Amino acid sequence: MQSQLVFCVVIVILAVVSAGSLPLKDCGSKAGKVTSISLDPPPVGSCTFPRGKNVTATLNLEIDEATSKLTVKCKGDVVVWVNFPLPNNDACSQGVTCPTTSGSSYTFKTVIPILHEYPSLRLVVQLEFQDDNGQDAICVQFPGEIC
Numbered sequence: 001m002q003s004q005l006v007f008c009v010v011i012v013i014l015a016v017v018s019a020g021s022l023p024l025k026d027c028g029s030k031a032g033k034v035t036s037i038s039l040d041p042p043p044v045g046s047c048t049f050p051r052g053k054n055v056t057a058t059l060n061l062e063i064d065e066a067t068s069k070l071t072v073k074c075k076g077d078v079v080v081w082v083n084f085p086l087p088n089n090d091a092c093s094q095g096v097t098c099p100t101t102s103g104s105s106y107t108f109k110t111v112i113p114i115l116h117e118y119p120s121l122r123l124v125v126q127l128e129f130q131d132d133n134g135q136d137a138i139c140v141q142f143p144g145e146i147c
Helices: 002-018
Strands: 032-040 053-063 071-077 081-083 104-114 121-130 136-146
Touching (some): 032 136, 053 136, 071 104
Antiparallel strands (some): 032 053, 053 104, 071 121
16 A cells, blocks of 8 residues: 555656656747747656647747738658648637737647557657748747657
């Protein structure tokens, strides 16, 4: 009984430690930035994307331009860049008020389906938020692992 309690406490501590924010790297943003990202379910160890699950990503954004639309693209660097299609790539229907206002902050929330067919691997995830002109208003990368 005591060993089960210790095991449960260790799992809770790991979940709390793993729920911290992911390290973010700008990849050419022209008009804003991502200030934080969180995933649900939260990462367990290095596993950020469990196969067969939907992962909800919540990003806090700062946008420095007015644009009437913001389109999201998701890619993964798995030796070559591979597109990971999102069920909905319209940021304006997922928490971003469009047209955006320069100097404003928004919370973007999307679901990323992690298919069973995806192989287990580590990758760099890249999210691109493209403006009216197809330019990367915001581009961010973070490490991930499909497991």
